[in-house]
């Protein structure tokens with residue numbers, strides 16, 4: 001079996017065995033749901049409800065605040081209790097709509113497109129936009145914007161990112177096994193927006209059952225092929241994936257569309273299916289709850305807006321005191337300081353570990369071994385960049401192509417001196433991105 005891959009990368013312990021074999025469990029929401037108005041990249045959504053209003057499941061409660069924005073919908077029926085700033089996973093306070101769940105689950109009427117194969121591209125994009133679909137792998141980029149490139153006829157590949165290379169995460173794996181038809185039809189819907197697009201389902205070869213199933217389901221359809229990827233982190237990083245599957249390279253100043261590609265992850269493509277075929281807005285998602293500190297690692301289908309604390313409680317709580325709780329995976333997720341914060345459209349996982357390897361390590365001086373350079377998928381020199389970042393040398397950071405870093409964490413992972421390379425590079429990148437935005 002030919003395997004597609006990129007240059008660099010690492011093989012961390014994958015931890016997927018903990019949760020991969022358990023079917024997705026649906027969860028009911030608790031008493032209070034919190035919907036931050038910024039769950040996506042771009043302008044915050046604007047509330048269209050007021051305190052005291054009754055809302056229904058699937059009702060739009062905040063409209064898009066601009067073209068690069070996304071509406072927010074209620075995932076329960078109930079009453080708007082407040083519109084106020086609430087703490088989110090990042091620790092920031094974000095204006096949010098708080099809904100008291102009446103547990104009636106009364107729903108608005110959905111308006112699907114009767115036959116999407118006869119719909120225009122604009123009608124399909126509008127359905128995706130109105131459903132509030134954003135990149136659910138963590139980026140939160142409004143999907144209708146991604147699917148509206150300047151020159152649609154130049155898009156040649158729609159790549160379904162089924163790599164799920166982040167250790168411990170298994171939500172995409174379960175979705176592929178349990179709802180492959182939605183994934184494939186969602187991919188076909190996206191392909192229909194581009195006259196010359198070929199579909200690729202890119203799956204790491206540590207999921208042979210998914211590869212077999214998707215191949216079987218797409219047999220006889222020459223417009224889609226399943227490409228097995230070598231299992232290696234960060235195989236699912238956008239630039240690495242585009243290179244692995246098409247041989248094309250992009251840099252930090254380019255969009256995938258500049259290389260004729262559109263990349264969407266599994267959950268996002270299924271959300272497109274829900275939006276178009278069922279008229280259903282984005283109000284639920286799959287979240288992996290895992291780690292050696294949780295009672296029963298598995299995947300949950302959750303109503304967006306429920307708190308991480310409720311999610312953990314539904315799983316039976318901690319069996320051991322966690323030393324570290326992470327929102328997302330161990331490589332690209334971030335440490336959480338409390339669980340009383342809401343899940344959002346971009347919540348992928350709750351990972352609780354009894355041992356925090358990173359904080360137990362004391363960094364020492366660089367020994368110039370070059371391992372960080374060998375594994376870097378961005379083809380930069382992490383040791384040099386981290387020195388520039390630590391000294392506030394912005395010019396040097398840009399000269400050594402610091403913006404090409406995808407913040408994957410591979411360099412920190414292999415560094416024998418335990419230097420916090422990714423952390424310092426990330427801070428400098430954040431500063432530079434803010435400057436770029438200002439310009």
Ligand code: SF4
Pocket residue numbers: 372375376377378379380381382404405406407408409410411412421422425
């Ligand atoms: S420099 Fe950036 S892209 Fe390269 S390995 Fe480190 S985190 Fe990954």
Ligand code: SF4
Pocket residue numbers: 365366367368369370371372373382383414415416417418419421
């Ligand atoms: S891996 Fe660590 S010790 Fe080796 S060159 Fe990079 S920063 Fe220095």
